[in-house]
Amino acid sequence: MGSWFSNLFNLWGRDGKEHKLIIVGLDNAGKTTILYQYLLNDVVVTSPTIGSNVEEIQFKNLKFLMWDVGGQESLRSSWSTYYNAVEAVLLVIDSTDRERLTLIKEELYTMLAHDDLKSARLLVLANKQDLKGAMSAAEISKQFNLTSIKDHSWHIQACCALTGEGLYEGMEWLTDEMTRKH
Template sequence: MGIIFTKLWRLFNHQEHKVIIVGLDNAGKTTILYQFSMNEVVHTSPTIGSNVEEIVVKNTHFLMWDIGGQESLRSSWNTYYTNTEFVIVVVDSTDRERISVTREELYRMLAHEDLKKAGLLVFANKQDVKGCMTVAEISQSLQLTSVKDHQWHIQACCALTGEGLCQGLEWMMSRLRLLCKESNRKDAEELVDGAHVELSKALHGGTLQYCLTA
């Protein structure tokens, strides 16, 4: 009966969802992380390594890893990919010169085996700056419509004010609700199938007959 109990546990257990926040240096990743965790702007310096915070939204727990974006650190991003459910890519909407670099890093990530099931949220940050790239421009530059194997969403935001961040979180929440329904339906079907198997074993082994006649 161990398999059945495992399925029941999965049906009702509240798990923690791993999120990685990546992007080039100075994109606003750490500012966004601490807007999520503290709802305020904190003074940040370039991240060497990573920062991690647990974010709780409507009883849903996210473990968010903010990973340094300097060129020398990007080759180590893949050490954080295991068990990642969402990738948040933060784009500096004022950095037109390096948008192609962001695109290259994005597609390198999405091709990684450990991220094949991860959802993609792109934050177009610094939308408060005059002359910045629009969401449509960034989407086109990143060729997001070519992303077929991952669910994705692009959201305009301003990390300093927090504008747009809640909408990004809500997209992740909606994805989790959908995945939870699909997973629970599958687990429920497997639970019923497992119960039938155990019942069949009991019938053939005479266990039920013994219990009924004892």
């Protein structure tokens, strides 16, 4: 009977609760591809997200409720409606989209200043590293001045949503961060 409870405990996560994450970024950054790479460990055909997608993901012994929110200009003003009880923000950046880097940087700092995200952790996913001309994670970190962020735990991870490369290393950091804080 004890092993049955132990297995049930592991099934629902080490701490027995679901952790809410929000995946944000500009349109065409790869947010939905990343969500389904985490869920299915495979690439799925996606179309632009209107509103949001939500999936439960189990990683290590933690259960996550991941909200993938549309990144089109008309939808960004509604991002804050998803912030309640968010424990981590996954910011997906198209590492080849140099023209809109300033725009997503402004969105990031606006998010981090929101009261509902005061204690949220930040995982920046520098996506599309497989493409020619992609900025490195170090270059993006410098452009975003990430080292100036002192009131949020943060990490930047180079990745490729299509292959999954780097995605699980980012989640390793996040789960370690979340279990360390409990």
